Every structure is written in C-alpha cells, then in structure tokens.
Amino acid sequence: MIEDTQLSTGAAAKNTARSAAPVETTNAGAGRWTNFTLQIVLILLGLFVSFPVLLAILTSFKVPTDIINYPPTLFPEVWTFESYITAWTSQPLARYFLNSVIQTGVIVFFQILFSILAAYAFSILEFPGRDLFFYLILGSLMVPFQLTFIPNFILVSELGWANTYAGLTVPFLASAFGVFMLRQFFLTLPKDLYEAAKIDGASSWTYLWKVVVPLSKGSISAFGIFAFLSAWNQYLWPLIITNEPEMRTLQIGIRFFLFDQERGADWGAIMAATVIALLPTLLIFLVAQRQLVKGIATTGLKG
Amino acid sequence: MENSSTVDGTQSFAREKRRRKFFASLEGYLYLAPTLIILTIFVFIPIVTSFQISLTRVAPFGGRSINVGFENYTRLFTSPEYRDTVRITLLFALYTVPTGIFFSVALAILLSYPLKRLSWLHRLLIFLPIVISTAVTGVLFRWIYHPVVGYLNYLLEFLPFIESGPNWLNDADVALISVSMAVVWRQLGFNTIIALAGIQNIDEVYYEAAKVDGASTYHRIRYIMLPLLTPTLFFLLIINVINSLQVFGEINILTRGSQATRTMLYSVYDRAFVGTPQVGQASAEAYLLFLLILALSIVQFRFLGSKVNY
Numbered sequence: 113m114i115e116d117t118q119l120s121t122g123a124a125a126k127n128t129a130r131s132a133a134p135v136e137t138t139n140a141g142a143g144r145w146t147n148f149t150l151q152i153v154l155i156l157l158g159l160f161v162s163f164p165v166l167l168a169i170l171t172s173f174k175v176p177t178d179i180i181n182y183p184p185t186l187f188p189e190v191w192t193f194e195s196y197i198t199a200w201t202s203q204p205l206a207r208y209f210l211n212s213v214i215q216t217g218v219i220v221f222f223q224i225l226f227s228i229l230a231a232y233a234f235s236i237l238e239f240p241g242r243d244l245f246f247y248l249i250l251g252s253l254m255v256p257f258q259l260t261f262i263p264n265f266i267l268v269s270e271l272g273w274a275n276t277y278a279g280l281t282v283p284f285l286a287s288a289f290g291v292f293m294l295r296q297f298f299l300t301l302p303k304d305l306y307e308a309a310k311i312d313g314a315s316s317w318t319y320l321w322k323v324v325v326p327l328s329k330g331s332i333s334a335f336g337i338f339a340f341l342s343a344w345n346q347y348l349w350p351l352i353i354t355n356e357p358e359m360r361t362l363q364i365g366i367r368f369f370l371f372d373q374e375r376g377a378d379w380g381a382i383m384a385a386t387v388i389a390l391l392p393t394l395l396i397f398l399v400a401q402r403q404l405v406k407g408i409a410t411t412g413l414k415g
Numbered sequence: 416m417e418n419s420s421t422v423d424g425t426q427s428f429a430r431e432k433r434r435r436k437f438f439a440s441l442e443g444y445l446y447l448a449p450t451l452i453i454l455t456i457f458v459f460i461p462i463v464t465s466f467q468i469s470l471t472r473v474a475p476f477g478g479r480s481i482n483v484g485f486e487n488y489t490r491l492f493t494s495p496e497y498r499d500t501v502r503i504t505l506l507f508a509l510y511t512v513p514t515g516i517f518f519s520v521a522l523a524i525l526l527s528y529p530l531k532r533l534s535w536l537h538r539l540l541i542f543l544p545i546v547i548s549t550a551v552t553g554v555l556f557r558w559i560y561h562p563v564v565g566y567l568n569y570l571l572e573f574l575p576f577i578e579s580g581p582n583w584l585n586d587a588d589v590a591l592i593s594v595s596m597a598v599v600w601r602q603l604g605f606n607t608i609i610a611l612a613g614i615q616n617i618d619e620v621y622y623e624a625a626k627v628d629g630a631s632t633y634h635r636i637r638y639i640m641l642p643l644l645t646p647t648l649f650f651l652l653i654i655n656v657i658n659s660l661q662v663f664g665e666i667n668i669l670t671r672g673s674q675a676t677r678t679m680l681y682s683v684y685d686r687a688f689v690g691t692p693q694v695g696q697a698s699a700e701a702y703l704l705f706l707l708i709l710a711l712s713i714v715q716f717r718f719l720g721s722k723v724n725y
Binding site for chain 2: 146147150151153155156157158159161162164165166167171179180181182183184195222225226227228230232233234237238239240242245248249250252253254255256257258259260262263264265266267282283286287288291316320336341344345346347348351352363364366367378379382383389390393394396397398401404406408409410412414
C-alpha cells in the first residue's frame with residue numbers, strides 16, 4: 113500500500129463520513145429505507161458502469177464455442193485458461209508486454225527524477241528568473257499533443273529513433289504536471305528545516321535526497337501512479353512511431369491483434385489479450401484508488 | 416557553512432556573497448535543465464516548426480518540400496471535406512459533453528450520501544474507468560457492439576418495438592453515437608470524481624438552512640446544490656470539450672476513422688500518416704485545432720489558478 117498523500121486540503125480528502133449531501137440521511141426511521149434503496153441503486157449502477165470490464169474478464173475465461181453462443185451468457189459454463197494460452201502463443205504478446213514494461217518504466221523513472229529536481233528548484237532554491245521558468249513550464253501544459261506529434265515524429269525519425277525504445281520514451285521524459293504537483297507539496301515543507309540543514313553543513317543536494325524526498329514519498333508515489341497510467345495507456349504516439357511488430361507496445365498490440373483475429377472471431381483470445389493489457393492498471397487502481405481520486409480532485413488533471 | 420570565507424582573512428565579504436549567489440543560481444538552473452531541455456525540444460520548438468511545416472507542401476516529384484504560404488489554410492476554408500470534419504467534431508462534442516456531465520453529476524449526487532456501509536465498493540465500481548486506456552475502451556466496446564453476438568443488441572431485443580439492433584459501428588447514421596457512448600464511459604470516472612469533489616466542497620450550512628425551511632430533496636438539489644456547483648460544472652464543461660477534441664484511440668479502433676467518425680484530429684492523423692502523407696496540410700489542420708484547444712485551455716487554467724495557490 114502506498115502512503116497517503118498530503119497534497120492539499122482537497123475536497124476528496126474529506127470523501128468519507130461527511131454529511132454534506134443534498135439530502136440528510138439519518139439513522140432513524142425513514143432514513144433506513146433511503147439507505148437501503150440507495151445501497152441497491154448504487155450497487156446496480158456500479159455494476160452497470162464496470163460492466164464492460166467485467167464482461168471482458170468473464171469472456172476471457174470462456175471456451176470458444178461458449179463465446180459465440182446466442183443468446184449470449186454472462187458467466188462461463190466451463191472456466192478455462194485456453195484463451196490466455198492462445199493469446200500468449202499466437203502473437204508476440206509477451207514481447208508487447210515487455211516493450212510496454214520498458215517504455216513505461218523508463219518514462220516513469222525519468223519523469224519522477226526530473227520532476228523532483230525541477231520542483232525542488234522551484235520551491236526551495238532561489239535564482240533569477242525562477243518564476244518566469246515556472247510559468248513557462250506550466251504553460252507547456254496548454255500545448256496539446258495534437259500539435260506537437262507531427263514535428264516530433266519527423267524529428268524522432270530523423271534521429272533514427274523510429275522503432276526504438278528511445279523513440280518511444282525520450283519525448284516524454286519530462287512532465288510539467290509532475291513539476292507542478294511536486295512543487296505544490298515541496299512548498300508546504302517548513303523553510304526552517306532548510307536553514308537548519310544548511311547550518312548543519314548539508315549541501316542543498318544532500319538536503320534534497322536526505323530530507324525533502326523522504327518527507328515527500330506520498331506525493332512522489334501519487335505522481336508516479338499518474339505517470340504510470342498515462343505512459344502505459346499511451347496510444348497515438350506508439351502507434352505512429354512503431355511499425356515493426358516486435359517494437360509495438362501492448363496497447364498497439366491489442367489493436368492489431370483485434371484486427372487480425374476478428375475475421376477468425378476468436379473473441380476469447382482478444383479479450384484475454386485485453387485483460388492482460390488492462391491488468392496492471394487495474395491492480396494500481398485497486399491498491400491506490402485513494403491517491404488517484406485525491407490527485408484528480410485536487411488538480412483537476414489526469415496527468 | 417562553506418570553509419572558504421576565512422581563508423584570506425581580508426577577503427571581501429561582498430565578493431564572497433556574490434560568488435556564492437552565482438553558484439546557488441547555477442545549481443538552480445542545473446536542476447531545471449533536464450525538464451527544460453526535454454520540454455523545449457518536444458513542446459516549445461514544435462509550436463514553431465509545426466507552423467513552418469503547415470506552410471509547405473511536398474513537391475509531387477523528388478519529394479522536396481516547397482513553400483506555399485497560407486495555401487494549406489485557405490484550402491481548408493473552402494473544402495467541403497474539411498467542413499465535414501468540423502461538423503463531425505462539433506456533433507461529437509455535443510453527443511459526449513452534456514451526456515457525460517449529466518451522468519457524472521447524477522452519480523456524484525448519489526455517491527455524496529453519507530452511507531455507512533459499502534461506499535468503498537460503490538466508488539470502486541463507478542470510478543473504475545479512470546484507469547482504462549483508449550485502446551482497451553475501443554476493444555471492449557467493439558465486443559459490446561458486436562452485430563451478431565454483442566450484448567447491446569441482445570438486450571435491445573427485449574424492447575417491444577425493436578426487431579433487431581442497428582449495426583452500431585458500420586451504419587453511418589449511428590457510428591458517431593456509438594463512439595460517443597464509449598468515450599462517455601471512459602471519462603465517467605474522472606468526471607464523477609470532479610463532480611463529487613465539487614459537491615463535497617459545498618458548505619453544509621446551506622443544506623441545514625434549507626432543511627429548516629423544509630425544502631424537499633428536489634428543491635435542495637435544484638435551488639441550492641446546482642447553483643453552488645456552477646464553477647465545477649463550468650470546469651467540467653471546458654475540460655470535456657477539450658477532451659472531446661482530443662479523442663483518437665476509440666475512433667481508430669471502433670470505426671478505423673470511417674467517414675462518419677472522421678473528426679478534426681482524426682483527419683490530421685489520417686493525412687499525415689495514412690496513404691500518401693500530406694504533412695503540410697495535416698499541420699495546417701493541427702494548427703487550427705491547436706488554437707481552438709489553446710483558447711479553451713486558457714479558460715481552464717484560469718480556473719485551476721483560482722483553485723490552487725501558487
């Protein structure tokens with residue numbers, strides 16, 4: 113479990129046990145019925161919202177004949193791993209998975225490192241033009257990927273980085289969102305701490321790694337989760353920068369797998385591949401739901 | 416303290432201070448350097464190069480690019496094809512944005528009730544889409560929309576007046592709506608979180624005052640909650656319009672960018688990377704899209720600025 117973040121007094125921090133609902137639900141009499149109906153309604157809505165994912169998981173465990181039965185059934189008659197074996201062996205899914213792990217790992221590592229350094233400069237160090245640079249970096253959030261992807265594609269291709277891990281990762285090694293998010297937290301650290309460390313003879317480099325980073329583990333891991341999700345889920349860039357199958361990421365892999373398999377209609381294998389692609393994000397969600405929700409509620413951004 | 420200040424004894428204190436200030440500044444720049452370099456190469460410079468590319472066209476023979484001025488832009492204003500992508504983009508925003516906001520606010524109202532039990536489970540199930548990628552969304556809905564064994568058409572058959580469901584993805588009349596529903600689903604978790612945060616930020620005092628006045632649930636939602644939620648609703652509106660302009664994965668997987676679902680962004684991709692590349696034309700389209708998104712982003716970040724202290 114990742115530690116709780118202390119981003120700010122965001123609304124989602126108060127998620128639980130607050131009575132600021134449009135309607136008061138009390139424990140007495142009429143309230144109990146409201147509670148009961150609401151439980152049923154919310155569970156049904158929840159199942160409805162998560163239905164596409166649940167369906168994919170259930171379908172991936174069915175035997176092929178079970179899948180194309182009409183009328184469709186929800187639960188597998190026989191539970192089987194067959195589709196996973198088909199998906200894993202009939203295409204280089206393992207390779208896609210490895211590519212995604214490397215691509216995401218590199219992006220997340222460097223985004224965290226570079227964001228820590230920049231956020232530290234913006235919050236604790238002092239130098240001329242500091243605010244100007246901060247607004248410049250913040251401003252980059254307003255430049256959509258839709259504008260930059262064509263020149264970046266040309267540049268990366270000219271560098272000979274098409275179909276390489278460098279091509280997949282280098283354009284994303286810095287994150288303005290990360291700088292912004294970590295700076296917000298670093299600013300909450302007491303200034304006296306820095307002065308005290310200086311008097312004790314610590315350099316600002318030592319102070320960063322021995323004091324600031326350990327104190328900010330919560331924020332850093334919260335940002336790491338966002339960085340992971342957006343890197344793992346990337347679509348447009350890996351689609352254009354890879355055309356050799358062995359360099360595709362999982363997201364691109366399932367797209368080609370879908371188009372290859374659809375004629376043969378092995379939907380079990382397609383669903384198995386999809387479940388493999390969403391499994392890491394699902395696990396992150398189950399473990400770190402609170403951090404994710406809090407991060408979204410306080411910044412209004414998805415990373 | 417550093418050990419150099421007393422070496423000379425007579426060394427000017429002011430000079431030492433300047434020296435240290437210089438190194439402290441240098442240190443700051445070094446810490447910034449990686450982020451700044453990456454963003455400069457891959458975000459700031461492309462703002463310019465993208466525009467330069469949009470003024471060129473690749474010559475038919477020899478592949479050299481020639482300068483054509485604003486031709487790529489002026490062509491867009493007269494092209495019925497481009498007008499179509501603009502129309503489809505606006506329609507797409509119209510299908511996704513109000514629906515998305517409506518469902519997320521409704522869910523957030525329900526989730527804001529202080530239930531003692533299982534509220535973690537409700538949140539888990541409803542927030543789930545926040546971690547789902549565009550590619551996965553595309554594949555999941557392709558299965559749900561499957562014309563023969565898909566769940567949607569199976570369920571539709573239970574309705575008395577429907578004989579068989581439409582061909583969700585290949586029928587040009589419904590394809591855009593089908594893609595919209597998938598996108599609304601993917602963004603539901605995010606929107607609901609924002610809406611819920613907004614609702615929970617409303618001071619309880621207002622509800623208590625209304626309670627004293629004997630206002631009904633409907634009145635409390637309609638006349639107290641919604642007006643106080645206006646800033647959140649406005650934020651949702653802006654961010655969802657921006658998101659709707661940036662949808663790509665679902666279109667690429669669900670309809671492969673068929674005519675009926677060719678949005679402005681899809682057209683950029685299609686021109687630049689499919690068939691004979693028309694990079695200049697694509698960049699001109701990308702630039703117009705950029706200006707549109709930029710205008711909306713400025714509004715969005717104003718809002719963010721008022722919400723977060725720098």
